[in-house]
Amino acid sequence: EVQLLESGGGLVQPGGSLRLSCAASGFTFSNYAMRWVRQAPGKGLEWVSTISTSGGSTYYADSVKGRFTISRDNSKNTLYLQMNSLRAEETAMYYCAGTLRGDYIYWGQGTLVTVSS
């Protein structure tokens, strides 16, 4: 059974940092590009970041560029998202997802990030 299990979310003050993790199982993690997508309460889906299968290529939404860093450890089947200088408007559920063609085949259950003082 395919599983993506996010962790690391929580309450953080504006300007603070969090590191999200996404543990994968049930599929060959190293064959899949991985993405982070977020969803603010009551809103739609917003792409955040993508990392290639090897980790050699990374891409970011303009809104997070320079503050967020995506990485992966294929030996641990784990994806990460380091988030710095967080803003109130980044309060959202953060999902990790696995992709082959560009469509999001596998999704985690999400981890909630709340940015508030």
Place this chain on the structure above:
Amino acid sequence: EIVMTQSPATLSVSPGERATLSCRASQSVSSNLAWYQQKPGQAPRLLIYGASTRATGIPARFSGSGSGTEFSLTISSLQSEDFAVYYCQQYNNWPPDTFGQGTKLEIK
């Protein structure tokens, strides 16, 4: 950036009836278009990729069509479990990945 526009925002349909949801791209995305279903409190689920190919385990009542800039998702006979929010997403030109704003399918 390619902008994806879904219509209508909300669609009210009775169980057993047919529902058609639309998605338009601001420029051609060829057939690189996916549809997702999201129920309250759950992660999205892939329904359709390549504009018309059902993902693994998706019932045959779900079908996708279109290419270029105009796409549709049809649910042939609505079941109670189909009432949810549906998103389209293009993966022809990325980054960024872009999603439509969603269509809420509600019970009439």
